[in-house]
Amino acid sequence: MKIQISPHFVKELRIKTGAGMMDCKKALQSADGNMDMALETLRKKGLASADKKSTRLATEGIIDSYIHIGSRIGVLIELNCETDFVARRIEFQKLAKNLAMQIAACQSVFYVSANDIxxxxxxxxxxxxxxxxxxxxxxxxxxxxxxxxxxxxxxxxMSLMDQSFIKDQNILIKDLIKEHISLLGENIRVRRFQRFLLGQKIDSN
CATH class of the missing domain: 1.20.5 (Single alpha-helices involved in coiled-coils or other helix-helix interfaces)
Structure with a gap:
């Protein structure tokens, strides 16, 4: 007999994975209501789906910025997606902000991925x-x-994609992006970024 799963649990799992409501319910039932086990199952399915979407052209998106407290470090980032609709989604804009914060925090990061070095x-x-x-x-x-x-x-x-997310050390940036690809249903890619340090490359003479 399948256990009864709270709609609240189903909704929570859907938000975390971007999977369909029925898929979330089935995953929770198979895991006897264990959220972590169900999340792992759907994350694997979601990431596989995200890998397929990652080859699609992404030319829309936003340019976002982050200025660290004290105004001595700033970051500009271009985050691409496939449509203007997704670019306006709060989840996409929050991702751009989090990535900009990540770049500000990781002073050794200079490239989007190791393939760009x-x-x-x-x-x-x-x-x-x-x-x-x-x-x-x-x-x-x-x-x-x-x-x-x-x-x-x-x-x-030196690679942004290989960094542990500053807000959750258990996930890499490349997997954070894949989760958002699964959630939003479009390819998402960091095209470029620039970090600004106050006084950098200024001749003291």
């Missing part, structure tokens, strides 16, 4: 890591493995 930057990171004293005398195969692991870690530090 120029080859000369990557090669320079490889050179630096491969010449570090703690691995310089190790066998070549081990040295290459350590270098690759360290470079991969460094590239992720």
């Amino acid at each position: 120029p080859e000369d930057i990557i090669n320079n990171e490889i050179r630096i890591e491969s010449e570090k004293e703690d691995i310089i005398n190790k066998p070549l195969e081990i040295k290459d493995q350590i270098t690759k692991a360290r470079v991969d870690k460094r590239l992720k530090e």
Whole structure:
């Protein structure tokens, strides 16, 4: 016998995942009312759906900004979607604001994703890591493995998509965006951003 699920629970799960009401109800029933288990099940389905939408053209959207307390750090971000309708949705606009705040908080982030990092930057990171004293005398195969692991870690530090969300450390930015793709039903992508630091690149003379 299937357990009775509160409509409030169904609605809460729908808001979190963007899945249909019946799908949410079935997931909760299968999980015996366990919200976390049901969320995990629907998130997997939702993320798979989001992956398909992520190849679609996104040329609408908004340019948003965030100015940190003290007005010493500011961020401009362009967040794209497929239609002006979605661009006006409060969920989309809140996502843009959260991403701008994320960029302001992550001073080592300079690129949208690791795929956007120029080859000369990557090669320079490889050179630096491969010449570090703690691995310089190790066998070549081990040295290459350590270098690759360290470079991969460094590239992720520079990539917005690979950051843990400042408001929920259990989710990466790329998965936060996928959740919104599932919720709003359109492809969403960060096209570009710019961070401004007060006094940056100003000649003191």
